[in-house]
Each structure stands twice: as C-alpha cells, then as structure tokens.
Amino acid sequence: MLGMPLLLLDLDNTLLPRDAAFRAWAEDFLAENNLPAGDLDWLVMLDGSGYVPRSTVLGAAKRRYGIDRSVESMLGHYRLGINSHINCPDSHVRALREAREAGWTLGIVSNGGTRPQLEKIRLTGLAAMVDGWVISEEARCVKPDPLIFEIAARRCGFRPAGDWTAETWMVGDYGPADIAGAEATGLRSVWLHHGRPWAERGYRPTVSAPDLPEAVRLILGAAERPTAARGFAAAPGRKRPPRTRLAVPASRLAPSPTSSGPKAPFTRSMPFTGAVPLTPLGPVASPAKSPATTPSSPATASVAAAVTLPTAAQARWSDASTAAG
Known part of the structure; x- marks a missing residue:
C-alpha cells in the first residue's frame, strides 16, 4: 500500500x-x-x-x-x-472519521499490556475505526524503538518496499515515547500538550496541539499545503534520520484482528472538555549530556544521543500491572 x-x-x-x-x-x-x-x-x-x-x-x-x-x-x-469509565469522545470519533474520509490509513501504537490495552480498543469501538494496532507487550518492543512503528505500518497494510515514512504522522501525548520515537523513525509528529509546556531536550515535535481533533485538523491541513519538504521539517536545526525500508521479523507481524477498508464509527456520548489554547513551541535547548544508548535500528543513528529507550520508571504502566504507554 x-x-x-x-x-x-x-x-x-x-x-x-x-x-x-x-x-x-x-x-x-x-x-x-x-x-x-x-x-x-x-x-x-x-x-x-x-x-x-x-x-x-x-x-x-x-x-x-x-x-x-x-x-x-x-x-x-x-x-x-x-x-466502565473509558470511552472514545464523540469529538475524537469525528476526527478519525474526517481523517479516513480524507484518505488516511489509521493505526494505534501503544506501550502496555496486551490484555488491558486490547480491552480498551474493543470496548470503546476503536477496533472498528482503525486499520490495525500494535501493543508493546505482544510486539516485544516499546516506543520509542522504531521497530514498533514499523510493525504498526505493516499491520495497517504497508509493505516492505517503498518509503512508508514519507507520508506518515504520529500523534501522542508523551514526548519520550511518542515524539522521540517518531523522530527516531523519521516520522512527522504532533504532540498533544494538554496545557503543558514542552520540556524535553534534544528533540521536539513537528507541531503541538491541545487535543486530538486539533491535531487531525493540523495534519490534514499540512497534507493539503504543498511545501518543498512535503510538510513540516522534523525539527529546526536537526538533520532528519535517513528513511528506511521496513525490516520486521516475521514473528512480530501477527496481524491485528480487524479488517481493512472503511470502518463504521462507534460512538458513545461523553462531552469532550474544552480545548486548551495552542502553545507554540519555543527554541530547543541544547541536549543534556548523558550516556549514549545503542540505537535499536539504523534509523536511530542521528538521534541516538537525544533519544533513549525508556527505563522501567519512564514507561507508562498498564491497568494490569505490566508496562504501558
């Protein structure tokens, strides 16, 4: 694809x-x-x-x-x-529908325990709205490792040949996993700031947004505006990591139990909280010196000093006492 x-x-x-x-x-x-x-x-x-x-x-x-x-x-x-309290807000359902109608393939990349994360995906109706997903426990790798993003792309129907990262975006709220992983993989990204300032050093998102609907709006708008770099640059003053072809072990590629093609959105009534004003990102501070981590794939070479795999204390933990995110 x-x-x-x-x-x-x-x-x-x-x-x-x-x-x-x-x-x-x-x-x-x-x-x-x-x-x-x-x-x-x-x-x-x-x-x-x-x-x-x-x-x-x-x-x-x-x-x-x-x-x-x-x-x-x-x-x-x-x-x-x-x-019993988890649901997908109506505004999020509408945003996903708009992206799909605009021709986008949708996938979920989650750090967490397989059982609790899969329960959320199914109970909230997200299984009917996306083309595939990957959960770190069953994939045996966690964000920000580029491998987990590559597995997600494969499960969403993208094949090894071609530059799959050229038109791929990642949206997330946690910098060390979502945004660092996007940069290490060569993806553009939107950070959901939820009213917080950007505090990470050495890398940054392509753009920030207060919530998912605004993130989708920004991405769809960027896709419609032709630029020399096919969208936004990864980060001012930083060289993008090289594009890579998918090279995922077959054992990691068990397909998500969901069919491809247009999905019928599932909705549950829950008012979405008011949006926080968009906070423009300031200049990136110089990276703090820390021991370098061995990159998990060739795509991480240019950002290895700034992007490190999370420790057990940094990884979000799931609702079943296993690592989550």
Whole structure:
C-alpha cells in the first residue's frame, strides 16, 4: 500500500481520556469503601498518569486504608471499574472519521499490556475505526524503538518496499515515547500538550496541539499545503534520520484482528472538555549530556544521543500491572 498517508496514534490520553477514567474510578473506589473523598488527589498523584505500576498504586492504597483483600483481587476489581469509565469522545470519533474520509490509513501504537490495552480498543469501538494496532507487550518492543512503528505500518497494510515514512504522522501525548520515537523513525509528529509546556531536550515535535481533533485538523491541513519538504521539517536545526525500508521479523507481524477498508464509527456520548489554547513551541535547548544508548535500528543513528529507550520508571504502566504507554 503506497501513496496513501498513514496516521499513527497513541492510545492512552491521546485517543482515550485515560486520566479522566482513572479519576472517575478513584472517586468510586473511595465512595464504595467509605473512605475520605479528600483523598482523591492523593490517589491521582500516586497514579502518575499511569506511569506507576498498578501493583504499587493498589498496594499503597491497601496499606493506607487497611483493606483486607489481596492486591491481585484489587487489581481485577480495578480493571473492571476503570473500563466502565473509558470511552472514545464523540469529538475524537469525528476526527478519525474526517481523517479516513480524507484518505488516511489509521493505526494505534501503544506501550502496555496486551490484555488491558486490547480491552480498551474493543470496548470503546476503536477496533472498528482503525486499520490495525500494535501493543508493546505482544510486539516485544516499546516506543520509542522504531521497530514498533514499523510493525504498526505493516499491520495497517504497508509493505516492505517503498518509503512508508514519507507520508506518515504520529500523534501522542508523551514526548519520550511518542515524539522521540517518531523522530527516531523519521516520522512527522504532533504532540498533544494538554496545557503543558514542552520540556524535553534534544528533540521536539513537528507541531503541538491541545487535543486530538486539533491535531487531525493540523495534519490534514499540512497534507493539503504543498511545501518543498512535503510538510513540516522534523525539527529546526536537526538533520532528519535517513528513511528506511521496513525490516520486521516475521514473528512480530501477527496481524491485528480487524479488517481493512472503511470502518463504521462507534460512538458513545461523553462531552469532550474544552480545548486548551495552542502553545507554540519555543527554541530547543541544547541536549543534556548523558550516556549514549545503542540505537535499536539504523534509523536511530542521528538521534541516538537525544533519544533513549525508556527505563522501567519512564514507561507508562498498564491497568494490569505490566508496562504501558
């Protein structure tokens, strides 16, 4: 599949408002156990937007409140509870529909446990809206490794021959995984700032946006505006990594259980929160000196000093006590 643009999207806090779902679950947890409602902010802080292992979060709650249940039992209850609060906002569904109608292929790239992430994709109807997905646990690689983006492209129907990165964008909310991975792979990117300033050094997104609908609007607009570089540059003052052909081990390419072609969007009613004004990106600060990490593929050579694979503490953790993002 060549000549058709590819839009890759992060799952948590990009396609799905994961933090809002956790907050709603935490409110229910406190109410159901007759615990102080004022502890909501403590639970949200401990959650760390999903970058703390679930066993750590629930273990801390068990000790704080003297809950006479195992962490494993609490984990099962947690997964059921948070899934009841997860949905894909109508504004996101409309944005995905607009991208598809404009001729874009859609894929999901998520760091996380296979079971919980797949449950979210299916329960929210995203399985019917995209052409494929890849989850780090089953793919045995995590963002920002270029391999996971290449696997996603293959599962969305792109073949080894040709420059698949030329018309591919990545949208995500987490710089060290989504944006660093996009640059290492040679993709253009949109960072969802959610009202935050850009704080990473040595790399930056092509452009920032407050939310997914605005990100899609920017991408579709860029595709319609011819420029010398076929869109935006990767980052001012930085040389783009070389384009690469797909070279993915066959064992990593189990296809996503979804058919290709136009999908019937699934909607659930949930008002989307108001947009945060777009924050233009400032100049990139000089990269902080740190030990270089061996690139995971040739495409990472030019950004290896600035882009490193996340440590266990940096990777977002899933809603089932395995690494997520």
